[in-house]
Amino acid sequence: MSLWVWILLALAAIALGGWLFRYAGQRITANRPYFRDMPYGVAFGYVFAGAAVLGGIWLYFQDGAVFFRWAVHGLLGFAAAAWVFRTLGRTVGTDRTRKFFRSMPLTASFGLLIILIYAVLAIFAPLIAPYGQEEVFQQVNALPGGDPAAGGNPDHLLGTDQIGRDLLSRLIYGAQNTVGIAFATTCLAFFLGGSFGFLAATLGGWLDQVLSRTVDVLMAIPSLIFALLLMTIASAWAGTQSWQLTFYMIVIIAVIDSTRVFRLSRAVGANIVVMDYIEAAKLRGEGLRYLIFREILPNAYAPLLAEFGLRFCFVFLTIASLSFLGVGIQPPLADWGTMVRDLAQFINFAAFSPLAAALPLMAAGAIALLTVAVNFVVDWMLQKSSGLKE
Amino acid sequence: MSNLVEIRDIWIEGRSDEDWLPIINGIDLTLAKGEVLGLIGESGAGKSTLGLAAMGYTRDGVRIKSGSVTFDGIDLIAASAATKRDLLGKRIAYVAQSAAASFNPAHKLIDQHIEAPVQHGISGRTEATQDGIELYRRLRLPNPEEIGFRYPHQVSGGQLQRAMTAMAMSCRPDLIIFDEPTTALDVTTQIEVLAAIRDIVEQFDTAAIYITHDLAVVAQMADRIKVLLRGDEVETADTRTMLSAPQQDYTKSLWAVRSFDRPAKPAPATDATPVISVQNITAAYGRMPVLFDVSFDIHEGRTVAVVGESGSGKSTAARVITGLLPQSQGVIEYRGDPLPADYRKRDRNQLRQAQMIYQMADTALNPRKTIGEIVGRPVEFYMGLKGRKKRERTRQLLNQIELEPDQFIDRLPSELSGGQKQRVGIARALAAEPEFIICDEVTSALDQLVAEGILRLLARLQDELHLSYMFITHDLATVKAIADEVVVMKDGRVVEHGPKKEMFTPPHHPYTDLLLSSVPEMDPDWLTELLAERGRENIGDAAVGKM
The missing domain is CATH 3.40.50.300 (P-loop containing nucleotide triphosphate hydrolases)
Incomplete structure (x- = not known):
C-alpha cells in the first residue's frame, strides 16, 4: 500500500517539477519560442527523464545491483563502439560509403556493427573458437570470469557447461549453427512467399483466391504450436541422421513463415500492379516472368528487405525456442536455445551468485543482442525507404 | 488605412538531404482589407509556400530564414503558438486544392464545419449548425438543410469544394487563402465553384489570396495579380493592367501560350480505310454499363x-481499344481487320x-x-x-x-x-x-x-x-x-x-455548348457576363442535370 503512496508522491513531485522547469526556462531565456511554446507534456517528459537518469545513477552505486551495472556497462560500451565504428565509416572509404555512414543514426550503426561481428564469428568459427564445440573437459559448471577463487577456470574464460564443454567455443559455434540455419530458413521463406505473393497479385482471380485462403488457414494455427507438432512428426521420419531433422526444420519453419511473406508481397505487389507502367508492359505483350522480376520486384525491394530483417529475427527466435523445447537443433551441435535450456536451472542462484546466473544468460543475451541489432537496422531502412524526414 | 497582411522581404528555404535550398527569395506582399490577390506561376514557383507563409506557417522541412509577416499588426513569425492558435481558423482560413483529401471521411460535413466556431468559442453548436446551413444556402449547394448531414463521399467534387469554402467562412475570417481550389475539377464544375467563391468573398468583404496556375481563372477572381517564377517575383499589377499590358517577357510568354493553334488537315478521302475504326461499342465494368453504342473512326x-x-467514358473507350476492357458488343477494326477484344489474344x-x-x-x-x-x-x-x-x-x-x-x-x-x-x-x-x-x-x-x-x-x-x-x-x-x-x-x-x-x-448540341461556354477566358468580365447571360441556375452541375 505504502508503495503506491510513494509512487503517487513521486509523480506529483515530477508534475510540479515539470511546471517549474518550464517556468524557469521561460524566465531565464527571456521567453524564447522554444520554452514559450513548449507543451506541458513535453516539460513533464524532460523532468521525468531527468529523474529516471538520477535514479539510474543511484541504483548503479547500490551493492546488490550487479546485473544493472553489467547492463549499463554493456550499453555504454556498445554505444562507444558504435560511435567509433560510425566515425571510422565517415572518414574512411569512398564518397558513397561515406555518405552512407553520414546519414546513419547511432542505433543503426550499432546494429550494423553487431551484425558484422556475428557474421565474422559465424563464418570463421573454427578459427576463432579456442576449442571444438563437442570437446568435453574435466571441470564441469565452471563459472565465467576465469578466477579460480570465484569458481572459474582460466582455461575457460566464460566457464563450462554441465558436462564440461567450453562455453565460449559453444557460443561461437552457436552463432554458426543458429544464425546460419536461420538465414537459410528466411531465404527459403522469402523465395516461397515472395514468388507466390507476386503471382497472386499479378494474376488475381481464382489462383489468388486459392493461395490466399490456403495461407489464411495456415496462419490461423498458432505458429509455434504448429511447428512443434510438425517437428514431432518429422522427428519420427528423420531416423538417426541429425542433419535430416535439421533439413525438415528448415522446410517446416520456412513454410510457416512464408505465409507472412506471402501476405506482404501480395499487398505490395497489388499496389504496384495497378500502376500505369505495369499496364504499359502488359499492353506491350510482356510475359509473366518479365513483369514479376523486372517491373514489380525492383519496386518492392524496400518493404521486402525490411520484412526480411524482421522475419529473420522471428525465424531465429523460433529455432531457439524449438531447440529450447528439445525438437530443434540436436546435440552435440552447439545452439543458443539448447544452451539456455541446459543451463536454465542456474538462474535460481541469481540472488546469491550473479556469476552462476550468468551461465544461461550469456546465450540468452547473444540471442537478444542480435534481435535488437537487426531491428535497429530494419527500423532505419524502413525510415529511409518511406522517405520520412526527422 | 493600413494593410491587413504585410510580408516584407521574406526568404524561405527548404531542406534537401543536408542542404537548405532557397524556395522564396526576398518577396514583398501586401494585401488590403477585402482585396483579392492572385498568385500565379508554374509548379515549383513557390506559390503555395508563399501563401502558407502569409499564415505564419511553413510545411515540415521548410523554414523562414528572414523577413517579416504581419497580420493586422500582429507579427506572425514571432507570435507564440497560443497567439497563432487563436488566429488560425478564426481570422485566417485556408482552402486546400483537394477537398476530397482534406475532409475527414469519418465525420459528417456539418460536424467538421462547426468545429472551428465551437472550438474558438464564437458560437454554440446549435447556432453554428444554423449558420452552416445558411452558408450552404449562400454557396448555392443543393438541399442546404440536408447536405451537411452527409459524409464527404456522398457529395460530388464541386459540392465538396464549396462545402470547404463554407467551412473556411464559418468564423467569418478576415483572410482566406485559396490554394488551387478548382484545379482538380471539370470545367463545368469549376465555373460553379468560382462563382460561389467570388460571391461569398464579396458579400463578407473578405480578403483572399488566390493561388492558381490558370491565368483565365485568376483573371476572374483577383483584383491584383502577382506573378512568381522560381521563388522570385516577376511583376505585380492590377488585373486589367496585367492582362492588357504585361511588362516582363516571362509574363508575356505565359499569356501567349494559349495562342498555339494548328490548322485542321483536309478531310480524308471518303473511301479510305481508317487506321482504327470503333464500331458500335458497348462495354461495362462488371454489371455497371459505361459505354453505349460508341462509334468513331481515326484516319491516318x-x-x-x-x-x-x-x-x-472517354478513358474507358481507350481501355476498350487497347483491349484492357473487352467490349460486350461491337467491333474494333485495325485497317479493316477486326481486333480480338482481349489484349492477351492480340x-x-x-x-x-x-x-x-x-x-x-x-x-x-x-x-x-x-x-x-x-x-x-x-x-x-x-x-x-x-x-x-x-x-x-x-x-x-x-x-x-x-x-x-x-x-x-x-x-x-x-x-x-x-x-x-x-x-x-x-x-x-x-x-x-x-x-x-x-x-x-x-x-x-x-x-x-x-x-x-x-x-x-x-x-x-x-x-x-x-x-x-x-x-x-x-x-x-x-x-x-x-x-x-x-x-x-x-x-x-x-x-x-x-x-x-x-x-x-454554332449551332452546337446543348452539352457541347455548355462545355464550350464554361471554359474560362482571359477577359476579367467573362464570368460576370456569363452569369448575367445564363443565370445562376444554368451553370455547372445544375445545367448538366437538366439535360
Whole structure:
C-alpha cells in the first residue's frame, strides 16, 4: 500500500517539477519560442527523464545491483563502439560509403556493427573458437570470469557447461549453427512467399483466391504450436541422421513463415500492379516472368528487405525456442536455445551468485543482442525507404 | 488605412538531404482589407509556400530564414503558438486544392464545419449548425438543410469544394487563402465553384489570396495579380493592367501560350480505310454499363480529340481499344481487320501498332529503371535490337523527343521534371514504331508552358511519322490547338461528332455548348457576363442535370 503512496508522491513531485522547469526556462531565456511554446507534456517528459537518469545513477552505486551495472556497462560500451565504428565509416572509404555512414543514426550503426561481428564469428568459427564445440573437459559448471577463487577456470574464460564443454567455443559455434540455419530458413521463406505473393497479385482471380485462403488457414494455427507438432512428426521420419531433422526444420519453419511473406508481397505487389507502367508492359505483350522480376520486384525491394530483417529475427527466435523445447537443433551441435535450456536451472542462484546466473544468460543475451541489432537496422531502412524526414 | 497582411522581404528555404535550398527569395506582399490577390506561376514557383507563409506557417522541412509577416499588426513569425492558435481558423482560413483529401471521411460535413466556431468559442453548436446551413444556402449547394448531414463521399467534387469554402467562412475570417481550389475539377464544375467563391468573398468583404496556375481563372477572381517564377517575383499589377499590358517577357510568354493553334488537315478521302475504326461499342465494368453504342473512326495522320467530363467514358473507350476492357458488343477494326477484344489474344504486331501515353508520367514510368532501359525495352522487345544497335536506336528516339541522350539516358525518372517525364513516355510509345497512339490527358498534369511544348512535339511527330492520335482531354483549349476531329462524350454516349471547325461554330448540341461556354477566358468580365447571360441556375452541375 505504502508503495503506491510513494509512487503517487513521486509523480506529483515530477508534475510540479515539470511546471517549474518550464517556468524557469521561460524566465531565464527571456521567453524564447522554444520554452514559450513548449507543451506541458513535453516539460513533464524532460523532468521525468531527468529523474529516471538520477535514479539510474543511484541504483548503479547500490551493492546488490550487479546485473544493472553489467547492463549499463554493456550499453555504454556498445554505444562507444558504435560511435567509433560510425566515425571510422565517415572518414574512411569512398564518397558513397561515406555518405552512407553520414546519414546513419547511432542505433543503426550499432546494429550494423553487431551484425558484422556475428557474421565474422559465424563464418570463421573454427578459427576463432579456442576449442571444438563437442570437446568435453574435466571441470564441469565452471563459472565465467576465469578466477579460480570465484569458481572459474582460466582455461575457460566464460566457464563450462554441465558436462564440461567450453562455453565460449559453444557460443561461437552457436552463432554458426543458429544464425546460419536461420538465414537459410528466411531465404527459403522469402523465395516461397515472395514468388507466390507476386503471382497472386499479378494474376488475381481464382489462383489468388486459392493461395490466399490456403495461407489464411495456415496462419490461423498458432505458429509455434504448429511447428512443434510438425517437428514431432518429422522427428519420427528423420531416423538417426541429425542433419535430416535439421533439413525438415528448415522446410517446416520456412513454410510457416512464408505465409507472412506471402501476405506482404501480395499487398505490395497489388499496389504496384495497378500502376500505369505495369499496364504499359502488359499492353506491350510482356510475359509473366518479365513483369514479376523486372517491373514489380525492383519496386518492392524496400518493404521486402525490411520484412526480411524482421522475419529473420522471428525465424531465429523460433529455432531457439524449438531447440529450447528439445525438437530443434540436436546435440552435440552447439545452439543458443539448447544452451539456455541446459543451463536454465542456474538462474535460481541469481540472488546469491550473479556469476552462476550468468551461465544461461550469456546465450540468452547473444540471442537478444542480435534481435535488437537487426531491428535497429530494419527500423532505419524502413525510415529511409518511406522517405520520412526527422 | 493600413494593410491587413504585410510580408516584407521574406526568404524561405527548404531542406534537401543536408542542404537548405532557397524556395522564396526576398518577396514583398501586401494585401488590403477585402482585396483579392492572385498568385500565379508554374509548379515549383513557390506559390503555395508563399501563401502558407502569409499564415505564419511553413510545411515540415521548410523554414523562414528572414523577413517579416504581419497580420493586422500582429507579427506572425514571432507570435507564440497560443497567439497563432487563436488566429488560425478564426481570422485566417485556408482552402486546400483537394477537398476530397482534406475532409475527414469519418465525420459528417456539418460536424467538421462547426468545429472551428465551437472550438474558438464564437458560437454554440446549435447556432453554428444554423449558420452552416445558411452558408450552404449562400454557396448555392443543393438541399442546404440536408447536405451537411452527409459524409464527404456522398457529395460530388464541386459540392465538396464549396462545402470547404463554407467551412473556411464559418468564423467569418478576415483572410482566406485559396490554394488551387478548382484545379482538380471539370470545367463545368469549376465555373460553379468560382462563382460561389467570388460571391461569398464579396458579400463578407473578405480578403483572399488566390493561388492558381490558370491565368483565365485568376483573371476572374483577383483584383491584383502577382506573378512568381522560381521563388522570385516577376511583376505585380492590377488585373486589367496585367492582362492588357504585361511588362516582363516571362509574363508575356505565359499569356501567349494559349495562342498555339494548328490548322485542321483536309478531310480524308471518303473511301479510305481508317487506321482504327470503333464500331458500335458497348462495354461495362462488371454489371455497371459505361459505354453505349460508341462509334468513331481515326484516319491516318489525323488527330481525333475525345472530349467530356470525368465519368463520361472517354478513358474507358481507350481501355476498350487497347483491349484492357473487352467490349460486350461491337467491333474494333485495325485497317479493316477486326481486333480480338482481349489484349492477351492480340498478336505482337497488333499490340505494337496501338501505343498509349498516360496522364500521370509519374506512375507511367517505372521509378527503378533508367530512361535508357525504359525506352530501350520496346526497341528490344518488338524490333529485336540488342547491344549497340539498341543503344543507338534509343539515343535516336531521345533526340526525336528533344532530350539530350548523353545527359538523360542513365537518369532515373525521379531526376526528371514533369514535362521531361512526359517526353520519355512519348519516346517509349514511339519506340514501338506504331501507327496509332492514344494520348490520355497527357497535358492536364503539366503547367501551361510545358504542356504547350508537349503539344508542339506531338504535332511535329505526327507530321514526320504520319501518326494517328486519339487525344483524350477535358481541356477545350488543347482541343482547339491540336485536333482535326472532335468527339464529344457524355454518360458513355457520343453526343456530337465532327470536324473541329464545325464543332467550334454554332449551332452546337446543348452539352457541347455548355462545355464550350464554361471554359474560362482571359477577359476579367467573362464570368460576370456569363452569369448575367445564363443565370445562376444554368451553370455547372445544375445545367448538366437538366439535360
